[in-house]
Amino acid sequence: DAKTTQPTSMDCAEGRAANLPCNHSTISGNEYVYWYRQIHSQGPQYIIHGLKNNETNEMASLIITEDRKSSTLILPHATLRDTAVYYCIVRGGPGQAGTALIFGKGTTLSVSS
Amino acid sequence: DAGVIQSPRHEVTEMGQEVTLRCKPISGHDYLFWYRQTMMRGLELLIYFNNNVPIDDSGMPEDRFSAKMPNASFSTLKIQPSEPRDSAVYFCASSFRINQPQHFGDGTRLSIL
Numbered sequence: 001d002a003k004t005t006q007p008t009s010m011d012c013a014e015g016r017a018a019n020l021p022c023n024h025s026t027i028s029g030n031e032y033v034y035w036y037r038q039i040h041s042q043g044p045q046y047i048i049h050g051l052k053n054n055e056t057n058e059m060a061s062l063i064i065t066e067d068r069k070s071s072t073l074i075l076p077h078a079t080l081r082d083t084a085v086y087y088c089i090v091r092g093g094p095g096q097a098g099t100a101l102i103f104g105k106g107t108t109l110s111v112s113s
Numbered sequence: 114d115a116g117v118i119q120s121p122r123h124e125v126t127e128m129g130q131e132v133t134l135r136c137k138p139i140s141g142h143d144y145l146f147w148y149r150q151t152m153m154r155g156l157e158l159l160i161y162f163n164n165n166v167p168i169d170d171s172g173m174p175e176d177r178f179s180a181k182m183p184n185a186s187f188s189t190l191k192i193q194p195s196e197p198r199d200s201a202v203y204f205c206a207s208s209f210r211i212n213q214p215q216h217f218g219d220g221t222r223l224s225i226l
Contacts, residue, residue: 032212034214042219042220043117043204043206043217043218043219043220044156044204044206044215044217045217046214046215046216049214091212092211092212101146101158101215102158103155103156103157104155105155
């Protein structure tokens with residue numbers, strides 16, 4: 001069973017920032033937060049992951065609260081191509097033994113012009 | 114740099130027939146995963162391999178399903194005999210280590226009539 005809670009759906013205007021929240025109140029000290037997305041008819045795509053520090057890459061930024069019980073994925077300038085289902089997943093990090101990904105229902109992000 | 118390659122992309126067959134899905138992971142990745150996605154159950158892990166050895170097959174629904182990995186560059190998922198309830202999109206993914214980001218193929222859309 002998924003260890004995260006996400007809103008079912010969100011809307012965002014093209015060019016604006018999309019902020020996708022995720023609650024993971026039962027996260028343990030050595031577990032990471034991973035984000036994937038799935039564009040219609042494609043396989044899931046890795047976006048970003050983090051432990052406790054904020055992370056940024058070419059796709060997005062990940063903001064994790066100090067108590068690590070929640071996080072926010074930020075797409076700084078959403079485009080129509082960012083319309084997808086976004087999954088927040090908690091699991092062991094690189095180098096740690098752990099289970100494979102457990103996908104919940106995710107958040108359906110709809111970007112409109 | 115080739116990603117995970119799955120074949121066929123689409124398969125339509127009649128109930129009772131044998132179905133074989135194929136996957137070529139990214140070169141150098143030690144882990145290979147098979148997932149199934151349906152509207153009702155979302156994305157579910159079926160089985161995963163480490164260095165060609167099955168590690169966890171607890172997600173395989175029943176004995177009609179089998180998976181093999183004869184070498185580091187090829188894996189198959191077989192359903193025999195197939196049933197209409199097996200209709201789903203089947204994804205293969207690979208990763209360098211167990212908790213490194215997983216890279217997914219584009220999936221096989223299976224329809225059992």
